[in-house]
């Protein structure tokens with residue numbers, strides 16, 4: 475269930491314009507939260523491999539749960555196309571805003587500073603005027619450490635420069651502007667990804683979170699993201715869609731926006747940039763070898779059966795010729 479006491483869209487948009495971040499306490503509660511937590515934990519049970527869809531991992535500290543719109547219906551209705559979120563995004567990003575990514579992750583317990591301050595890089599450097607992009611984040615675990623932190627107002631200062639990583643010495647003078655988002659599971663926040671932000675360390679308890687990313691899908695992407703197959707296509711379980719989906723919600727989900735896209739953008743899981751390609755090939759080889767061995771064992775069993783039935787046929791023919799009934803072949807007698 476979503477919270478009816480949420481702030482109104484105008485106030486949230488104003489906070490985004492001013493600070494670059496707006497916190498939505500108790501955004502997700504009750505059955506909707508419990509359902510997503512359960513689905514998320516099931517996906518975290520084991521890695522995706524071959525026929526099993528679980529989590530993906532490309533670094534030690536974070537375990538990714540991709541394609542939230544295929545994970546649980548509440549990710550779609552209670553988060554991605556939540557009416558408040560839609561209203562804020564249309565006025566802050568623009569009428570062409572659409573969901574481009576819906577993924578979550580678990581950060582493991584760590585004291586290591588594995589994730590630094592940054593703005594999100596996503597659009598092609600040929601785009602001169604920085605396009606707006608907003609993420610909706612929803613905590614799925616209670617967060618008291620390893621929380622999200624955002625330098626309020628930094629989205630305005632960075633508006634005309636290409637996104638980059640920020641060393642701590644550059645951020646230290648702005649730390650009095652840091653918004654630390656801690657809170658129970660169900661706490662959400664919207665932030666402009668042009669602002670300087672990070673996940674803080676230490677992470678004393680594993681943290682589960684979902685991130686829904688919105689920008690105008692017509693904006694060209696940076697080369698790395700095209701190679702990595704990021705942002706498109708976005709998978710959706712059509713069965714999760716509510717019967718009364720509004721035209722605004724359909725547009726926010728990007729309905730019809732990929733019709734003119736080149737074919738390679740529509741193919742899931744064919745990114746040119748693979749993480750750990752040697753390991754990937756080794757595992758694929760091991761699976762192929764396992765299947766070949768199975769097939770060889772089957773052939774050996776078949777051959778053995780064929781030989782045995784020929785031996786039986788021969789010995790019973792021999793027995794018939796010498797007039798002994800029920801006698802086993804001499805070679806099998808001892």
Ligand SMILES: O=C(O)CCC(=O)C(=O)O
Nearest residue numbers: 594621622671672673685
């Ligand atoms: O996991 C976090 O708290 C930080 C997320 C982040 O840096 C991002 O989404 O760009």
